[in-house]
Amino acid sequence: MPGGATTLPVSEVFTNTIQGEGPRAGMACQFVRLGGCNLSCSWCDSAYTWDASRYSLRAELTPMTATEIAAQLTPGLPVVLSGGEPLLHQNSPAFRQLIHQLTMMNCDVHVETNGTLAPPALLLSRETTFIVSPKLGNAGDHKSSQSPQPWMGWPRIARAHLKFVVADADDVGEAVARADAMGMPRRRTWVMPLGTTTEELLERWPGIARAAADHYINASQRLHVLAWGDRKGT
Numbered sequence: 001m002p003g004g005a006t007t008l009p010v011s012e013v014f015t016n017t018i019q020g021e022g023p024r025a026g027m028a029c030q031f032v033r034l035g036g037c038n039l040s041c042s043w044c045d046s047a048y049t050w051d052a053s054r055y056s057l058r059a060e061l062t063p064m065t066a067t068e069i070a071a072q073l074t075p076g077l078p079v080v081l082s083g084g085e086p087l088l089h090q091n092s093p094a095f096r097q098l099i100h101q102l103t104m105m106n107c108d109v110h111v112e113t114n115g116t117l118a119p120p121a122l123l124l125s126r127e128t129t130f131i132v133s134p135k136l137g138n139a140g141d142h143k144s145s146q147s148p149q150p151w152m153g154w155p156r157i158a159r160a161h162l163k164f165v166v167a168d169a170d171d172v173g174e175a176v177a178r179a180d181a182m183g184m185p186r187r188r189t190w191v192m193p194l195g196t197t198t199e200e201l202l203e204r205w206p207g208i209a210r211a212a213a214d215h216y217i218n219a220s221q222r223l224h225v226l227a228w229g230d231r232k233g234t
């Protein structure tokens with residue numbers, strides 16, 4: 001990403017939704033979805049933010065200043081920063097400006113990240129919540145230049161939680177092993193089902209919930225998909 005960018009590549013800004021996944025599932029919130037990712041998960045449900053081989057990123061991403069983004073947001077309502085990988089933009093002046101504007105607007109910030117990049121001091125100093133999703137084998141192979149290896153400092157950040165996308169009980173076992181290896185407490189570790197339809201999510205849920213409970217980790221559904229399907233703007 002260009003270090004001096006005064007705009008961010010924005011896929012979508014939407015308000016009036018609920019956080020669908022993980023430790024804050026059900027929370028009223030709004031979203032800012034940024035373009036670009038440093039991984040290429042086979043089942044990515046937001047590939048339109050990064051995959052130039054399948055989408056026209058020029059059409060999908062709009063350069064916006066922090067002020068333009070903030071103007072579309074509701075003061076006081078938590079903002080989920082997602083992507084793509086939003087932390088790719090952490091050194092951009094526009095990213096810093098956006099965080100400052102969200103502070104002025106009294107908006108909590110929750111970052112949905114793949115966990116490969118260390119977060120900036122700016123976010124750590126304002127009690128940001130991090131929802132960190134390291135990728136399991138089910139995400140397939142990434143490009144040869146890409147490393148899905150997570151930054152190992154997440155357990156030291158009290159407001160960081162792991163959230164693994166799992167297909168079945170075996171994946172839950174893999175998630176537990178990964179959390180344990182990172183030193184992340186199980187009470188801050190979540191799994192959620194892979195899937196973009198109600199049928200898939202419900203079909204996987206009993207096996208995943210059972211395995212999560214047996215391993216003393218948390219499980220969430222994907223509430224927005226159950227409510228509205230796999231649609232942009234939700």
Ligand SMILES: Nc1nc2[nH]cc(C(=O)O)c2c(=O)[nH]1
Nearest residue numbers: 018019020021082112224234
């Ligand atoms: N409602 C809602 N909750 C979400 N939680 C994580 C999301 C994401 O795409 O990162 C997401 C999303 O796209 N919508």
Ligand code: SF4
Nearest residue numbers: 037040041044084114
């Ligand atoms: S890390 Fe997230 S945004 Fe990037 S390819 Fe994987 S699922 Fe998609």
Ligand SMILES: [Mg+2]
Nearest residue numbers: 045046082234
């Ligand atoms: Mg999503």
